[in-house]
Amino acid sequence: MKIRFISSLILLFCFCQINLAQFVEPVKWQFSINEKSEIIFQASIDRGWHLYDMNLPEDGPISTSFSFEKIDGAELSGQVTSTSKVIAKYDDMFSMELRWFEKSAVFIQKIKITNPDKFKIIGEVNFMACNDKMCLPPTTEAFEFDKKSLPAQLQSTKPTVEVAAKDLSVVKDSKNVNENENANNISVLNVPKILNDSTDWWKPVIEELQNYGAGKHSANNSWWYIFLIGFIGGLIATLTPCVWPMIPMTVSFFLKRSKSNRKKAINDAVVYGISIIVIYLALGLLITVIFGASALNELSTSAIFNLLFFALLVLFAISFFGAFELRLPSSWTTKLDSKADSTTGLISIFFMAFTLVLVSFSCTGPIIGTLLVEAASQGSITGPAIGMFGFALALSIPFALFAIFPSMMQNMPKSGGWLNSVKVVLGFLELAFALKFLSVADLAYSWRILDREVFLVLWIIIFILLGIYLLGKIRFKHDSDLKYVSVPRLFMAIISFAFAIYMVPGLWGAPLKAISAFTPPLYTQDFNLYHGEVRPQFLNYEQGMEYAKEQGKPVLVDFTGYGCVNCREMEAAVWSHPRVKSIIDNNYVLISLYVDDKTPLPAIIQIEEFGKKRKLKTVGDKWSYLQRSKFGANAQPFYVLLDNEGMAIGPSHAYNKNADKFIAFLNKGLDEYRRTR
Secondary structure (H helix, E strand, C coil): CHHHHHHHHHHHHHHHHHHHCCCCCCEEEEEEECCCCEEEEEEEECCCCEEECCCCCCCCCCCCEEEEEEEECEEEEEEEEECCCCEEEEECCCCEEEEEEECEEEEEEEEEECCHHHCEEEEEEEECEECCCCECCCEEEEEEEEHHHCCHHHCCCCCCCCCCCCCCCCCCCHHHCCCCCCCCCEEECCCCCCCCCCCCCCCCCHHHHHHHCCCCCCHHHHHHHHHHHHHHHHHHHHCCCCCCCHHHHHHHHHHHHCCCCHHHHHHHHHHHHHHHHHHHHHHHHHHHHHHCHHHHHHHCCCHHHHHHHHHHHHHHHHHHCCCCCCCCCHHHHHHHHHHHHHCCHHHHHHHHHHHHHHHCHHHHHHHHHHHHHHHHHCCCCCHHHHHHHHHHHHHHHHHHHHHHCHHHHHHCCCCCHHHHHHHHHHHHHHHHHHHHHHHHHHHHCCCCCCCHHHHHHHHHHHHHHHHHHHCCCCCCCCCCCCCCCCHHHHHHHHHHHHHHHHHHHHHHCCCCHHHCCCCCCHHHCCCCCCCCCCCCCECCHHHHHHHHHHHCCCEEEEEECCCCHHHHHHHHHHHCCHHHHHHHHHHCEEEEEECCCCCEEEEEEEEEECCEEEEEEEHHHHHHHHHHHHHCCCCCCEEEEECCCCCECCCCECCCCCHHHHHHHHHHHHHHHHHHC
16 A cells, blocks of 8 residues: 555656646637628637636636737727637636636627728737646737738728727837837847848857757756755754654654554654655646746746745744744644544545644745745756755655654754744844845846845845844844853854855955855946956847957857846856956957846837747847747856857857866857858
């Protein structure tokens, strides 16, 4: 039975991994215009899936909706209607009656054509698809019609008065776009000729990079990094007041459960540890399935998300300081406890593990949240699952270990004031990490409210206060009397003070390589006496390529991100190397392109990718598309060398803190550039 249970869990994990590698697209759309001047939106729905109807109640799932962004030579008549059979059913989860379509759905929008020669309609449909097991995130599908889309008899209709779209975001043709206008304009462009017809800088060079031997993108290194931070997070969570007291209680439960058979008790404890791993691993997989790696990566640079996470971490920190307690509803844990008591065998053990997960949430929540955001920023579809596996593995080890060697529990420190001290220390660390999320939003939207020196000042104060707390000079509500300073607290205080002092020279521009991944870039600092950093000459691809052509220099294109931790590490550890800096400054034109730059484009760029029309609305969208379409990559950091025609002159390079390898990468490009001139 145990083997069967564990095998089932392994099969479940493999099944989830297989499904993660597949792109699920259960709803496929076709758009057309018939002889009756009707736009037909036809959806084909895969077996087992359903598409929600329009105009559902606000508290329900996402309704199907249609938006029209540009209407020329026509006007809408009435609203979108549906002619398909609707299934209506009361849903207990949403406590309301829901409506949806199965197999197929047809929607109709009547229009009045006023000028066939100028006829053009651009818009998109927003919809949500679900089956009995899962729901996909809301998805948009763009549609576009012009004169050629009209039936033959409608193309010769005599034009009447042309009416602009009412109550809609009407957009202008790209030829009339002024750079000072907002991003509500749409420019329909064909890559590679995006900038002008005299350049071919957007031409794909994927095959050329492969011929050179494209650089390794360190995916495995990212996985190990995510696993490691997850494992460290799990070890820290073990020492929190929510988890530590559960160890002797839970182990005692298993020993009493099989006190006549110690081998069975050990086996049960091992299964308990595996159950903890499975629960957290399933959480990581579920998050990836719902959102997808690319959506998580985009979310991790969203201002709203980062500000929300900043506020949540500050809230958790205040809770850790003892201002209030954050707990999940007690009814949840009570219900699971009763399930564990009423069931037997492996199911009972699984419910016990689920109870632990809920009970410990107030302490593990901020750690898990930080872990998932970091995993998402790596851009790997398996990142959240790997991080959660590391976290759960570290969290489950003590329970299995103490069950195997119960005598070790006698030497365990008893619950007491030291656990509250751990919680307060975590509160200080949460405050420090919260600033990182505020910094990402600040950089992506160019607010400049948290420049590097401001960030460092706040960190210096936080770690000085942490050191003072560890010495017992600051006390919080739930702290016990500290009669003396223990040796571990003294050493931790020394480390905290030393770290604060280490950051002080950064106020005058010292690079601070140890924390460069977390601090804002040096260029955000107003007072900077350090001149060893490498700064990009251009943040615009076309402008940089034009300048390089005039100067007769090769180009180093750096695809980076404001929230990219590995990018900051490369800049601090590799680019600051004297030889690297000299080669870049003297021999290359450096163009840094931030794929998470949220600055709106002067005009929305509409492109076609993988058979679908997409819109590039921000500067970051444009550079991200450039990286995908021209170089066939989407991870950062990503470095590529180009000649003045936009052709590759060497392999690509990714995250690798070996300065000698980066120097060889740069020199190879220089040799190739000189050879081909």
